[in-house]
Amino acid sequence: MLEKIKRRIEKHQAQPIGEQRTFAVFLPLVKVDEEWHVLYEVRSNHISQPGETSFPGGAVEEGESFEEAAVRETMEELNVSKESIEVYGEIDFIFNQSHHIRCFVGELKHINPDQLQPNEEVASVFTIPLRYLKENEPEYHTVTLKTEYNHDFPFELISNGKKYKFGKRKHKVPFYRLPNQFLWGFTADFTHRFIEIISEDTNFLEGKNEK
Template sequence: MGELENLSRRFGGHVPGLLGARAGYAVLCPLVERPEGLHLLFEVRSRTVSQGGEVCFPGGRMEPGETPQSCALRETEEELAIPREQVQLLGTPDFICNQRGFLLHPVLGLVSPQGLEALHPSPAEVAEVFTVPLSFFRQTPPECYRYNLEPQVPDTFPYEAVGIPRNYPWASGWVEVPVWHYGPHVIWGMTARIVRSLAEV
């Protein structure tokens, strides 16, 4: 098999992703209907898992061949016992590219009343669940904090070989972290960035 055929096989029909991404994750952004309007359903992570105590959406790492939608539904069923057939998928908001080298895919879905009745958090992963009116996020601006991403280039970088000066202006960046306080809960980080994108619609 020639090089051209190898390249054609590799990239023909290829769905582009993030170059160098080590993993993909998906979360369900669960909407529930209340008499006063739409709410978002959140989890608080169990203290026995990574990032314990943080507020998040149900979700996790995508398995090989899995779509963001199927991953989000699977993880929601595992974490909250909400059957996937009780979630009406509404679409896929913009994904987040994390500086640690992974993609986070939000999936928007409406949980049926039957799905809410079936809700039973897995104590191994979820400490509690709560809902917040979507109107709260629309009417309440988050606190916003920013931190810088500064390049740290090793002294051994071959500046001369690549033809650039040692004072080369390496690109830097920044990340904005929105924070909402809702009762005893704090919604922040990537979860809050997703919420902000939904509230801005």
Template sequence: MSPELIKRLTEHQPSLIGLEQCRQAAVLIPLLETPDGVQIVLEQRSPKLKHQPRDICLPGGAIEAGETPRQAAVREACEELLLRPEQIQVFGLMDVLHTNTLMLYPYAAKLTDYDMTYSTAEVERVFCVPLSFFQTQKPEQYRITLPVHPPEDFPLSRIVGGKQYQWRERREDIVFYQYQDWTIWGITAKILQAFARITR
């Protein structure tokens, strides 16, 4: 092997294959210190939003060009909760969530002088859930199956089995928490389930 090839192999920094097909986003896990213990601030999305109206979520959104995931999480939290960056003390990156279509970076952070403000353009309301709830409550879990649908021009004749090829179905666990009247589910619930394991 040539020295150039060996150099390329030994100095390569691995990345995730297919990452360019994933939407990359970041969220903040906003923590408040209260007399009743640490609380997590959650949002109910505005009914005016096109995607997931009225779902419960963490502040966050897409990572913009030239922006780090951490910068995106702070920027989105400032926009959605009407915060100033100096009100956010970021502790660090928590467990990253990766699906076929999304790479999501969650950052734990403490909020100071936060008065439950929010932007009505994106948020219908905000509320708090004790961290201890997620640490002690076992979530419901349901497995869904997502079938494969090749496009019409897919070259089935070139693979063994052709039209009868046995595609492996994609399975995904969907997590639910019920806190009072609030249903916290999906990606938000998965992020909080992982966060509870870290903090428990």
């Protein structure tokens, strides 16, 4: 029996517990008036979270990698060719009990944001200069997440029953203050982490532009 358990555990590939939905997004860099910008989408009224700011991206489909999903979603949402998308690599990701979101960074080549004709999921697009994001960090505000339970929750199966003290989880949410636009939550998280990573480069800190 113990030998069977050992063999089974040796072969098992560890996975997160729960039913995480997997998503991939693309943080696109575009050149506007000889200056590098980050491009964002405004979600249309036809999809969830209408009016919110996001990066191109969506759910990872069966059989594709996170990067493939990010590229496919970018092509579909912005109506651009695969050849116009150059993926540089991946930055830090977001992972919790319900979501696993990976973020890829790259360039939209030979693209004029004003001439993009996105699909029905996108109400509009806008860009923010890298320099602005470097010089204006987000502000973080804390929210407290409390546990809610259904009327049939089996308190009799836990110690102290209804007097059990469920923990309250605090979560810091980033916000950028922008004129006429919203930028907060996961999209702001990825934006801020991206700026932190590239700001480790001395050339970027000094404002030098290599391309």
